[in-house]
Amino acid sequence: MMLIEETTLPDAALPVEEFKAHLRLGTGFADGDVQEPVLMGFLRAAMAAIEARTGKVLIERGFSWTVTRWRAAGGQPLPVAPVTAVTQLLLRNRDEEEEVIAPAMYRLEPDAHRPVLRPGGTVLPAIPEGGVAEVQLSAGYAPDWAGLPADLGQAVLLLAAHYYEYRHETALGGGCMPFGVTSLIERYRTVRLMAGGGA
Known part of the structure; x- marks a missing residue:
């Protein structure tokens, strides 16, 4: 991470x-x-x-967060709060090839202490073996x-x-x-x- x-x-x-x-x-x-x-x-x-x-x-700033696996396919807690937006989710395989995930495939569940990245359907997109997921987000109180x-x-x-x-x-x-x-x-x-x- x-x-x-x-x-x-x-x-x-x-x-x-x-x-x-x-x-x-x-x-x-x-x-x-x-x-x-x-x-x-x-x-x-x-x-x-x-x-x-x-x-x-x-104060609101942009962050990128990289993980090698989801904690749970039904939702991944984000490392900071408050998150105002998840601006991009992409998957990168071991060969550094990237796939940008459509925004309809995920959503932000806001929370004052532990915001969560949730799937648009039932599970988050699978992270390739040996690859990573990179979440671009904006966070800050003001x-x-x-x-x-x-x-x-x-x-x-x-x-x-x-x-x-x-x-x-x-x-x-x-x-x-x-x-x-x-x-x-x-x-x-x-x-x-x-x-x-x-x-």
């Missing part, structure tokens, strides 16, 4: 001004833009950490920062500020995340009821 982010978040989509206000940084100085690349880096790191912790995509749920936006700012304040600290334990951030993202985390499972 491999998930690849096909479209990256542009710098213009990052809430740099909101972050400056959150940090109470001064404005109007001639060198006011000097810190912007640093602030963008902390914002990207905070977003990546929250997305990893929750399994949710914050197309831009303004549309993001307020609690997730606040969590990003809090975590980015934490990274900013402790940017010279190297003694923090692995996986350290402030309580305020974990409490804000807790309801977005996917509860795992069973261990393992095929990709």
